[in-house]
Amino acid sequence: MHHSHHLGETIRSFFHKNNISELIQKLLIPFVGFASLIWFLVRVIPKPSRATYPCMRVAAPLASGFVAYLLGLAASIFAFSKAKRRFYEARYLIAGAFLVIGILAGILTMQNSGTPALAFNFASPVPSNAPIGEASGIFPGRVVWAHNPDATNEKFIPSNSDAWFLEKNNNMTAIDNMVSQSIQNIAGKSDEKEAWDAIFNYFNRQKHGTARGYQPGEKIFIKINVTSAWGFGEVWGNIKSDYSVAKNSYYGLVETSPHVVLAFLRQLVNKCGIAQEDISVGDPMKHIYKHCWDLWTKEFPNVKYIDHDAKLGRVQVKQTDKPVLFYSDKGTVLRISKGDPTPVLEDKLYTVITEADYMINISSLKGHIRGGITLCAKNHFGSQSRPGADHLHYGLVYPEDGVPQRNKMRSYRVLVDIMGNKYLGGNTLLFVIDGLWTARHELKRPVKWNLNPFNGDYPSSILMSQDQVALESVCYDFLKAEFTTGEDIWVQMEGTNDYLMQAADKAYWPDGIVYDPDNDGTPIGSLGVYEHWNNEKDKQYSRNLGTGKGIELVYLNTKTAVHEVATDILPDGFTLSNNYPNPFNPSTSIEYTLPHAADVKLEVYNLQGQLVSVLAAGVQSPGNHQVVWDGRDMNDQPVVSGTYMYRLTANGNITSTKTMSLIK
Numbered sequence: 001m002h003h004s005h006h007l008g009e010t011i012r013s014f015f016h017k018n019n020i021s022e023l024i025q026k027l028l029i030p031f032v033g034f035a036s037l038i039w040f041l042v043r044v045i046p047k048p049s050r051a052t053y054p055c056m057r058v059a060a061p062l063a064s065g066f067v068a069y070l071l072g073l074a075a076s077i078f079a080f081s082k083a084k085r086r087f088y089e090a091r092y093l094i095a096g097a098f099l100v101i102g103i104l105a106g107i108l109t110m111q112n113s114g115t116p117a118l119a120f121n122f123a124s125p126v127p128s129n130a131p132i133g134e135a136s137g138i139f140p141g142r143v144v145w146a147h148n149p150d151a152t153n154e155k156f157i158p159s160n161s162d163a164w165f166l167e168k169n170n171n172m173t174a175i176d177n178m179v180s181q182s183i184q185n186i187a188g189k190s191d192e193k194e195a196w197d198a199i200f201n202y203f204n205r206q207k208h209g210t211a212r213g214y215q216p217g218e219k220i221f222i223k224i225n226v227t228s229a230w231g232f233g234e235v236w237g238n239i240k241s242d243y244s245v246a247k248n249s250y251y252g253l254v255e256t257s258p259h260v261v262l263a264f265l266r267q268l269v270n271k272c273g274i275a276q277e278d279i280s281v282g283d284p285m286k287h288i289y290k291h292c293w294d295l296w297t298k299e300f301p302n303v304k305y306i307d308h309d310a311k312l313g314r315v316q317v318k319q320t321d322k323p324v325l326f327y328s329d330k331g332t333v334l335r336i337s338k339g340d341p342t343p344v345l346e347d348k349l350y351t352v353i354t355e356a357d358y359m360i361n362i363s364s365l366k367g368h369i370r371g372g373i374t375l376c377a378k379n380h381f382g383s384q385s386r387p388g389a390d391h392l393h394y395g396l397v398y399p400e401d402g403v404p405q406r407n408k409m410r411s412y413r414v415l416v417d418i419m420g421n422k423y424l425g426g427n428t429l430l431f432v433i434d435g436l437w438t439a440r441h442e443l444k445r446p447v448k449w450n451l452n453p454f455n456g457d458y459p460s461s462i463l464m465s466q467d468q469v470a471l472e473s474v475c476y477d478f479l480k481a482e483f484t485t486g487e488d489i490w491v492q493m494e495g496t497n498d499y500l501m502q503a504a505d506k507a508y509w510p511d512g513i514v515y516d517p518d519n520d521g522t523p524i525g526s527l528g529v530y531e532h533w534n535n536e537k538d539k540q541y542s543r544n545l546g547t548g549k550g551i552e553l554v555y556l557n558t559k560t561a562v563h564e565v566a567t568d569i570l571p572d573g574f575t576l577s578n579n580y581p582n583p584f585n586p587s588t589s590i591e592y593t594l595p596h597a598a599d600v601k602l603e604v605y606n607l608q609g610q611l612v613s614v615l616a617a618g619v620q621s622p623g624n625h626q627v628v629w630d631g632r633d634m635n636d637q638p639v640v641s642g643t644y645m646y647r648l649t650a651n652g653n654i655t656s657t658k659t660m661s662l663i664k
Contacts, residue, residue: 126497128534129542131550133504135529137186137466138202139583139663141543141551143474144185144464146178147453148559151460152436158445163245163252164437165291170259175436178462178558179263185554185661186430186464188583192271202466203358203429214272214358220429221356222264222281224256225363225379227442229286243290243312254439254446256283256362258292260432260462264360265300275302282306284317284350285382285389306352317350319385324349325421326519327395329412334391344391346519347384349423358429365435365459365475367488368442370398372496373479375472376431377415380424397495407495410510415499417517419468420524431468433475435461440488451482452537469503469528470551474541476500481536497530504530546640546664554661555607555643574598576648576656579629583661587630590615590646596622598650604629605645612639615646631662640664 135141153169156162163169180192187195197213205211228238228250238250245251261281268274281296281303282288288305293313296303307314323346327334331343353359361376368374370393381389395414397407419425437446438459449459465471479491490496501508502515504526509515515524531550534540539555542548577591592602602616613634615627629646633639641664647657 126532128532129540129545129547129550131529131531131542131548132501132508133469133529134526135467135470135543135549135551136206137470138198139186139188139552140549141467141470141529141531141541142186142465142554143467143470143551144182144554144556145461145474146182146463146556146558147459147461148174148178148557149454149457149460150174150559151178152458154457156446156458158252160247160251164254164446165252165258167259167295170257170436172259172262174558175257175259175462176263176266178556179260179267181556181558182462182464183267185556185583186466188663190578190580190582192267196267196272199429199466200358207426214274216275217278218357219355220268220274220279220358220360221352222261222279222360222362223353223379223383224261224281224283225374225382226283226286226289227255228253229255229283229289239287239289243287243293245289245291250443252445253443254366254437255364257364257434257436258289258295260362260434260436261292262295262299264362264432265296265303269300276300277302277304280304280306280315280352280356282317282352283382284308284352284385288314304352306350317352319350320348320354323347324354324423324518325384325417326517327414328417328513328515328517329395329414333406333412334394334414336391347386349383350385353383353427354423356427359424359427360430360432361428362432362434365433365438365461365463365478366442366444367440367479367483367491369488369490371396371415372491372493373472373476374442375433375475376428376468377419377425377472377499380418383424397493397498399490399493404493404495407493409495409498409501410508411495411498412510412513413499413502416502416515416524416527419499419503419527420515421517425468425527428468431465431471433463433471435459435463435475435478438479440483440486441490444488449482451478467528467551469500469530473497473500473530473532473551474553477533477536477539500530503527540640540642543664544640544642546638552641552663556659557607574648574650574655576646576658578658579646579660583663585631585663587628588660589626589628591624591626592648593624594620594622594650599652600625601647601649602627603647603649605647606639607643607645612644 131141148171151171151174152164156164156169158164183192183199184190184195187198189195189198200213201211204213228245230238238246238248240246265279265281268279269276279300282305284306285308287309288307293305296305297313304315305313306317308317310316325347327345327347331345334344336342336344361379363374363376363379366374368378371378381392384392392414394406395412397411398405436459438449439446446458448454448456450456454460463471463474465474476491476497480496483489483491498508502510506515506523506526516522517524529550531541531548533553534545539553541553542550543552574595575593579588579590581588590602594600597619600616600618600620601614603611604613604615606612611634613629613632615629616625631639639662641662643659643661645657645659648655
């Protein structure tokens with residue numbers, strides 16, 4: 001599959017360079033349009049609900065384009081026939097008018113035959129479970145997805161009188177647990193402090209060649225995304241003089257949750273023992289909102305909350321003396337503004353970034369009008385020190401009057417330079433996507449999701465990884481699967497995923513581009529692994545399926561986990577212990593205690609609720625019992641990597657259910 005993809009790209013490149021593709025497209029579009037029209041009618045007329053299917057959403061614009069093509073062709077033929085007749089009748093004025101109409105109709109028909117009737121082209125399909133690049137992380141390619149519907153207020157409705165970031169709409173206990181469980185699963189540890197030690201050790205081994213934990217005095221910067229926090233009256237005017245949020249049309253835009261940041265501060269200070277003074281938080285180009293300040297300083301008053309200005313206790317940022325981020329397009333793409341031809345070759349960053357020993361990048365899960373998606377890489381548009389980041393947007397795919405620009409694959413992507421820069425992606429300890437609240441794009445309020453397992457609720461999720469490409473690939477899959485209909489579905493633009501493929505493997509770099517964002521003469525290597533899941537229902541990647549060395553998506557239903565922690569010791573004396581080791585490979589031990597003789601079942605289920613294995617069954621005596629699961633199902637076949645549930649039933653009553661992770 002990998003080699004065939006290279007062949008396809010080579011053929012496409014040949015046609016593009018020789019201007020043959022446009023000719024072929026114009027010749028084939030009527031036939032494709034006719035086939036799409038027939039297919040659409042055959043499928044949708046018997047069952048109208050099929051119009052929402054992805055294949056029908058692709059066929060519909062092609063079919064409508066074909067209909068428009070036929071109408072334009074018919075109008076052109078009709079006008080030319082009328083013109084011919086009027087010339088014979090010597091009615092030259094009317095004949096000339098029909099001739100003009102015929103020519104215009106013909107031009108429109110030819111234009112339509114080259115471009116389907118779309119606001120923009122939908123992203124072309126990419127093979128599932130065909131990873132490219134090199135996975136990274138303690139568990140290479142691992143992305144942990146914690147989900148708890150109780151983390152957010154399901155009854156919340158966005159308005160100018162209510163906002164998602166208010167404490168009443170967030171369950172801090174659930175959010176703390178989501179972050180805690182995710183950190184432990186990133187490192188494969190059952191203790192938070194041990195997990196953080198493993199994460200720091202891995203980072204320092206990769207960056208410095210020495211495996212060591214955090215050292216007292218080292219600086220940590222938590223980079224957040226605060227899209228709407230511009231200054232007083234600037235741009236959107238979303239901040240009041242006391243740094244509270246102005247209640248205008250941009251009130252309650254989705255950005256990094258202050259509650260997720262608080263959970264990380266609690267981890268770093270309370271679990272790892274890191275001094276508050278050694279931690280900085282902020283979005284350097286923007287400001288710290290009052291609701292964030294009040295929430296954070298209540299527990300952590302000595303953390304440095306950075307801001308573009310030094311007001312009300314905030315720490316003002318400074319820019320570096322010299323540029324430290326260099327753009328590999330060498331001035332051919334990036335420019336100050338649309339009407340300014342001045343090339344942009346480099347940028348300064350803020351010193352809070354360059355002086356940090358570690359960065360934690362906490363972005364939000366949402367689409368983007370220019371770029372399709374905005375995640376951890378795009379979060380660094382606010383890390384360069386120019387007043388605004390307009391110049392960087394020309395390095396994305398973007399729509400101009402509803403038509404995508406730079407949407408061809410293998411175009412220069414500024415996000416690859418950002419991901420590869422030693423101060424940005426190269427200095428990031430952990431990549432985190434806050435998916436508690438998500439939006440169609442950066443200027444929208446939260447929306448509920450229909451995708452399983454959200455089913456009409458807010459996503460209430462947190463995703464994290466040590467592999468940025470893997471994390472953003474998973475988030476791209478989520479956004480692309482959810483935002484398929486309605487307005488503002490920018491994630492569907494072709495070229496949206498181009499930067500991820502380029503960040504994964506230099507084989508996808510544009511001709512003439514060598515990514516060297518540090519300008520030290522050394523091109524970047526693979527920044528992680530890129531892959532698409534098998535389907536939106538199962539959400540399985542190659543490591544989950546045991547078919548490749550790509551992404552492993554670990555799903556944590558922490559709503560269940562919170563319940564389990566509270567019921568480790570049951571009122572009637574039955575206990576089910578955490579399995580050890582966890583995660584495990586190839587086997588794990590499970591212990592349980594019976595206060596009296598009972599008819600017992602200890603069963604393993606997958607996350608779809610299907611029975612996988614029965615580890616114990618029958619009447620057992622009181623006392624401690626232990627069983628070992630070797631990762632095989634009832635047919636003695638090895639199961640795939642993933643999260644499984646094990647359940648203890650006594651005398652027909654479920655006493656406890658826990659989760660465990662198998663890693664291969």
